[in-house]
Amino acid sequence: QKEVEQNSGPLSVPEGAIASLNCTYSDRGSQSFFWYRQYSGKSPELIMFIYSNGDKEDGRFTAQLNKASQYVSLLIRDSQPSDSATYLCAVRRGNTGFQKLVFGTGTRLLVSP
Amino acid sequence: ETGVTQTPRHLVMGMTNKKSLKCEQHLGHNAMYWYKQSAKKPLELMFVYSLEERVENNSVPSRFSPECPNSSHLFLHLHTLQPEDSALYLCASSQDGHFNEKLFFGSGTQLSVL
Numbered sequence: 027q028k029e030v031e032q033n034s035g036p037l038s039v040p041e042g043a044i045a046s047l048n049c050t051y052s053d054r055g056s057q058s059f060f061w062y063r064q065y066s067g068k069s070p071e072l073i074m075f076i077y078s079n080g081d082k083e084d085g086r087f088t089a090q091l092n093k094a095s096q097y098v099s100l101l102i103r104d105s106q107p108s109d110s111a112t113y114l115c116a117v118r119r120g121n122t123g124f125q126k127l128v129f130g131t132g133t134r135l136l137v138s139p
Numbered sequence: 140e141t142g143v144t145q146t147p148r149h150l151v152m153g154m155t156n157k158k159s160l161k162c163e164q165h166l167g168h169n170a171m172y173w174y175k176q177s178a179k180k181p182l183e184l185m186f187v188y189s190l191e192e193r194v195e196n197n198s199v200p201s202r203f204s205p206e207c208p209n210s211s212h213l214f215l216h217l218h219t220l221q222p223e224d225s226a227l228y229l230c231a232s233s234q235d236g237h238f239n240e241k242l243f244f245g246s247g248t249q250l251s252v253l
């Protein structure tokens with residue numbers, strides 16, 4: 027079983043719709059969870075992090091965490107073509123003095139005009 | 140400009156060559172990382188340096204040799220690589236590893252091993 031699992035997609039949504047990206051993780055002791063966005067040919071950039079059960083909202087983005095189900099999701103409201111990218115779910119491993127992240131393979135999102 | 144600069148952007152090398160990848164961060168961070176990104180595989184953590192000391196070596200073959208001469212610079216020395224080592228190599232930095240801290244990635248070096 028992979029430590030962090032994501033559906034590779036592509037997930038296709040029309041402009042203005044809600045895109046829902048999902049991620050499961052295997053280490054029940056994981057504490058912090060991150061969503062990175064990676065445009066084609068570019069490096070990953072952080073868009074959200076969450077560490078408490080429930081929802082966290084930032085603009086059009088909402089991260090949802092359910093530790094009992096070991097499930098993290100990212101909702102993108104009012105999707106725009108500029109949101110087309112690969113979204114990487116990452117889980118922090120351990121409690122060290124550096125940011126040791128385990129990444130999923132990413133879900134490719136395509137937003138059509 | 141992310142504050143993390145990697146050179147070269149592209150590198151083609153033969154299996155018997157020796158080359159080095161360079162990373163420089165201008166953010167005053169204390170930790171620096173090397174990640175490998177291969178097609179259809181997740182980002183794999185290779186090495187971590189915290190305050191210039193190597194704190195993580197993720198079972199990486201010895202043909203990859205990291206070096207961190209100071210907190211702003213990180214190198215990855217390559218020798219006798221294999222074709223399966225062809226990938227995007229990403230450098231990243233972070234301030235101090237706080238639990239919700241952001242990783243800042245460089246643009247990466249796309250490596251092709253012939």
